[in-house]
Each structure stands twice: as C-alpha cells, then as structure tokens.
Amino acid sequence: MKQHDLRPAEGATQKRKRVGRGTGSGKGKTSGRGQKGQNARTGGSVRLNFEGGQLPLTKRLPKLRGFNNRFKVYYVPVNLDQLERLFDAQGEVSPDTLAAAGLLGNVSDPVVVLARGEVTKPLSVKVQRISATARQKIEAAGGTVEVLEYQVNKRLPRS
Numbered sequence: 001m002k003q004h005d006l007r008p009a010e011g012a013t014q015k016r017k018r019v020g021r022g023t024g025s026g027k028g029k030t031s032g033r034g035q036k037g038q039n040a041r042t043g044g045s046v047r048l049n050f051e052g053g054q055l056p057l058t059k060r061l062p063k064l065r066g067f068n069n070r071f072k073v074y075y076v077p078v079n080l081d082q083l084e085r086l087f088d089a090q091g092e093v094s095p096d097t098l099a100a101a102g103l104l105g106n107v108s109d110p111v112v113v114l115a116r117g118e119v120t121k122p123l124s125v126k127v128q129r130i131s132a133t134a135r136q137k138i139e140a141a142g143g144t145v146e147v148l149e150y151q152v153n154k155r156l157p158r159s
Contacts, residue, residue, distance in 0.1 A: 073150070076109050078127075080134055081117025089121040095128075095148075110150045119143065 019031035030040065038044040049056045083093055086101045095111055098104040104111060113125060115133035122142035128150040130138075135145050 073110055075112035075129055076104055077112055077114050078103055079114050079116035080119050080137060083113070083123060083125075084117060084119050084121065087121070087123055090124070091121070092124045092126065094126045113138075 017027060018025070019027040020029075022028045033040045038046075049058050051057070078098060082103060086103070087093055087097075091097070093113075095104060095107050095109075098111060099107045110128035112129040113127050113131065113134045115131050115137060119137050119141045122144075123138060124144050124146075125138055126146045126148055128148050130145055130147065138145055
C-alpha cells in the first residue's frame with residue numbers, strides 16, 4: 001500500500017450539508033434554525049459555561065491554591081525493621097542493594113533511613129539521609145553509617 005492508496009473507511013466521511021438552497025433541499029428558508037429566537041440569529045448562542053443564569057460550575061468550584069515545588073526532594077523511606085529483616089550481619093545497605101531487595105523502585109531515588117524497629121546486626125549503611133535516632137541504633141549495634149552526596153534535580157540541564 002502506498003500513500004496515494006489511503007482512503008477513509010467506508011461511511012467515515014459525509015458531504016457538507018448546503019443550507020439555504022431552496023425548499024426542495026430540505027434545508028431551505030430558515031436553514032434548519034427554526035423561526036426567530038436567539039439561536040436563529042447570527043452569532044446567537046449562549047457562551048460555553050452558561051447555565052441559564054445559575055452560578056456556573058466553574059465559579060462554584062474553589063480556586064486552586066499553592067504550587068508544586070519542582071526542587072523538592074522526595075526521599076524513599078526505609079525503616080530499621082525492614083533492614084533487620086532483609087540484610088545479614090555485616091551486610092552493606094546502599095541504594096543498589098535496597099533496589100535489589102525490592103525496597104527501592106529507582107536506584108537514583110534518594111533514600112532516608114528512619115528509626116522504626118530495632119537493629120541487632122552490625123550493618124554498613126550508605127544512604128542520602130538518616131534520622132538521628134536511626135544512626136544511634138545502627139552504631140549501637142556495631143554498624144557504620146555513611147551519608148552519600150545527593151544533588152537536587154541532577155537531570156535538569158544547566159542554563
């Protein structure tokens with residue numbers, strides 16, 4: 001099939017209805033607009049959101065307030081009880097290992113470790129952010145904590 005062979009499907013297109021061409025056409029005299037009235041006039045019709053004088057829906061709804069901050073960093077929360085369950089002693093906890101364990105969808109997402117639960121194994125934790133209580137619990141269990149660098153919106157081009 002070539003471009004000049006393309007045709008619309010059968011019945012998909014119709015010829016334009018020519019109005020005001022005599023009574024025999026079925027659309028003569030008033031051209032299908034009826035007699036007099038607002039809609040019989042040129043340019044006669046109500047505006048798009050007009051509801052007959054009732055307060056339109058667009059005015060009844062509350063205004064949108066606030067904005068979305070494009071520089072906000074959304075951290076993926078990971079709790080200590082999850083680390084305790086998934087990692088062995090001397091295990092390394094990093095974005096790569098968290099993604100492999102199924103706790104992190106995208107490896108480039110920043111991670112925050114929160115203090116829910118307890119840790120009994122010494123873990124080597126390397127994440128972008130950690131709460132003070134979580135840090136204390138990990139270090140009390142003999143583990144180490146390293147805070148990784150995280151650049152906000154590193155995918156945005158420089159202008």
